[in-house]
Amino acid sequence: MTLSAFAYQLLEIILGVITAPVLLGWVNQCRAWLQNRSAPSLWQPYRSLHKLFYKQAVLAENASPLFRVAPYVVFGTMVLVVAIVPSLETRLPFTVAADAIALVGLLATARVFLSLAAMDIGAAFGTLGARREMMIGFLAEPALLMVLFVAAMISQTTSLPLIAERLSSESLALYPSLAFTAVAFAMVLLAENARIPIDNPATHLELTMIHEATLLEYSARHLALMEWAASLKLYNYVCIGITLFLPFGVATQSQGTTGLALAIVALALKLLVAGSSLALFETVSAKLRIFRAPEFLATAFLLAVLGMLVHLLLGA
């Protein structure tokens, strides 16, 4: 590993951490446009983060050290995931260090800490949110793993950068299995990021919220870190999706600085498209009852397994 590789890695991390709130702002903006509302500024997530960082933190009296540590752990895990997902260049020190399964493990770690912190205070809504979060998580995780397995089977490796290289270098071929798993992945993305068919990101209605309920006890810088981590999670999922299904334009080691510049432009375009289609989907669909969520995620799992079976049978 040369020094430039480390520099690129650092650039990728910083770019990811900075872009994530903007992506969230873009999704909110598109949603507002589609619903005929006047849209909040693209920088609105930054403004609220700024406001939260300057407030005085308040902790419940019976908060344990875990409650104070959890925001840093969750945020740190998400930054690590940004480093691992090959969103800009494939051969970077962190991207080759961990494979797709380790990635799912990291995401699970973040979820465990989020849920433990939500239950730590002992308030009813936090516990409720944590339970629901775990339910969604345990249903979504097998589907996500299946999606990753199909991509791994097609490219014969579980390492994300190699999958991206293999799929982007191949000549045009139709992969029905990849199409199935792409739909499954989109469903997992919606469920994991508390988007509309499963959870409404804009709601603060106690009985329906999932993700927001786990953050109820947090304030100031802790809340800011948690919200930043949530936007990073969305960014990460979109980037994983891009790596698996639209890796075209990602830079490889031989391409140097121009390749990197092109990769940044390609990534920005893909994020724009992904954000606006997410907003479009959220606008046209209604929130499901919580008891329909297993059905939704079972469908995602089914699509992913079907993709795998079709790949095994047709070799496509």
Added chain:
Amino acid sequence: MNGIPFDLQILNVLAALFLLLSFSMLAQRRIVTLVNLLAIQGLILFIATVLLAWRTGETHLYLSAALTLGLKVIGLPWLLHQLIRKLDVYWDTEPLINPSATMLIGLLIVIFAFGLAQPISALASTATRNTLGIAIAVILLAFLTMITRRKAMSQVVGFLSMENGLFFGAMSATYGMPMVVELGVALDVLVAMLVLGVFFFQIREQFDSLDLRHFETLKEDE
């Protein structure tokens, strides 16, 4: 994958969509949508048959494609829609097993069908032999659709979907059945559909509903 010609790739995609449609029929509760899905399945079968006919140069496949288009894409769905409107049955009741469980059973069936098809497709010499597994899976899934439904209407749709699967299977294993058999089957399906249509009215007159549970009790028991 790169070694496979482009038209075969399209055929594979169509086969995958064929299977996906079977699953969506398994999950669908609204009868109108179920009939529409059946029509789409027929359309995919039609496109696949035309593509295969063009690829192999077998002229009788064009004929059976035309038969598919006329009967399964336009004729029967139209007939079913008419029946739905006349009988006023827009919703199926809750299926016998819950949808997620049905889906998982469906997955097991697909695995079973793919295993079953492997030795057969190893013997076949057609270019489309790999899709035989999908055809068997569609047939068995249609069975499952019929088993898990209570209403006569959705059972008939399951029956027609099974016929689609059989057709697809014949196509992928031996480039279609002989013309006489194909014509016979098409006629059978048409007549069966007409007879069943009359049946629906009789059933409803007798029991005031199309729920087949009523068949399970004897008259003397009441």
